[in-house]
């Protein structure tokens with residue numbers, strides 16, 4: 001059977017009332033009607049609607065009725081494709097592929113390319129290219145654009161395509177569910193930048209944040225939003241190894257190249273081939289490792305310990321630190337050239353105590369929900385009012401990780417409702433009993449001002465002292481200013 005398949009085009013196949021914008025009937029100059037009027041030579045026309053068909057779609061049904069009435073010998077059928085998002089190419093492509101490959105696999109299929117959203121048109125093209133179907137694709141040139149003064153039928157002939165035959169569109173967030181990421185208000189911009197970074201393959205990223213704020217989580221998000229998301233994501237904490245071990249972990253080693261190298265080992269850069277490597281605590285690597293890493297980034301090649309031939313690598317690099325790398329560079333402890341290579345894009349994650357109460361509540365709810373599944377509980381734990389108040393007032397120095405661990409421990413020791421007395425001791429020590437002498441208050445205040453200004457000079461101005469006094473206090477109170485100040489001046 002020779003079939004014609006097309007979407008309906010809500011904006012072009014129908015007339016609308018100027019004022020109310022309501023659809024009032026079929027547009028007889030529209031693409032689908034015009035095709036029937038001038039070019040239809042098929043056994044059947046399948047009209048596709050993106051609705052789910054639970055209720056008849058008045059537009060597509062109206063078009064079908066009109067075509068059958070005006071062209072009584074034409075056979076017209078409707079299919080409901082249940083498309084949730086009319087610009088989601090992946091969804092449209094998989095639905096239409098299912099229809100073409102299952103229901104009409106033995107038919108000659110002509111695709112009427114003109115109607116539908118751009119995503120629908122791209123999907124036609126991809127299916128035609130990647131499935132190697134013997135589809136023909138037609139377009140109609142309306143008479144106002146044709147030289148002949150009549151509408152024209154054009155067959156789209158793809159002579160050469162840059163899309164490979166087996167092209168695949170990747171699903172959004174493959175390997176990770178959307179729900180794995182709680183993107184609260186203060187994280188919205190960071191995650192939306194991360195999404196953009198995911199789409200730009202050649203850039204490195206440096207993520208700043210205290211321990212447990214979600215740096216690896218964010219790096220994973222970048223990976224999942226990138227074209228590399230079906231390849232490995234490999235994370236390594238650089239501060240946990242000696243130089244020799246870190247070198248062999250990252251770049252590999254040959255059997256016998258050092259004591260303990262009992263077999264050849266492929267380095268993580270090679271293991272992550274095509275994917276992403278996450279280098280955590282990058283600020284802690286030695287000058288020697290900085291030099292080695294810089295070479296790898298520049299040359300895009302690694303030389304394993306004991307090997308004499310370099311191997312090409314294709315890896316996206318995301319690094320993270322809780323230190324101020326530019327200050328370390330200014331102090332001569334980190335190479336500027338490596339810093340610039342790593343920090344083509346930068347993202348900053350705020351500590352949990354600086355996120356709003358509503359955001360902390362959102363995270364608590366998220367972990368209560370997800371840990372219910374981990375602990376295979378039929379009921380979700382409930383925090384009573386007082387317990388919730390105490391948790392919300394606790395500063396969580398270990399950030400999101402500490403909060404997550406807390407909720408896990410609550411699941412271990414409680415079955416339904418958590419009362420205040422059931423909370424760990426560290427949360428119950430009232431703030432009043434904590435050390436709050438003048439010196440502590442001054443220290444906390446300096447930290448606060450450094451965090452707000454992110455510059456020692458400005459902090460000194462706000463505090464009403466000269467920079468030397470501030471420097472001395474920072475030293476006396478043993479404040480690690482690199483944790484709070486991004487560009488220490």
Ligand SMILES: Nc1ncnc2c1ncn2[C@@H]1O[C@H](COP(=O)(O)OP(=O)(O)OP(=O)(O)O)[C@@H](O)[C@H]1O
Nearest residue numbers: 180181182183210211212213214215216217400401
């Ligand atoms: N936005 C978020 N949504 C859901 N879970 C989160 C989020 N941020 C962090 N987490 C969870 O918090 C925990 C700590 O996050 P992660 O390991 O990414 O922190 P980190 O900053 O890399 O820590 P460290 O520097 O100590 O390695 C993880 O279990 C992670 O899944």
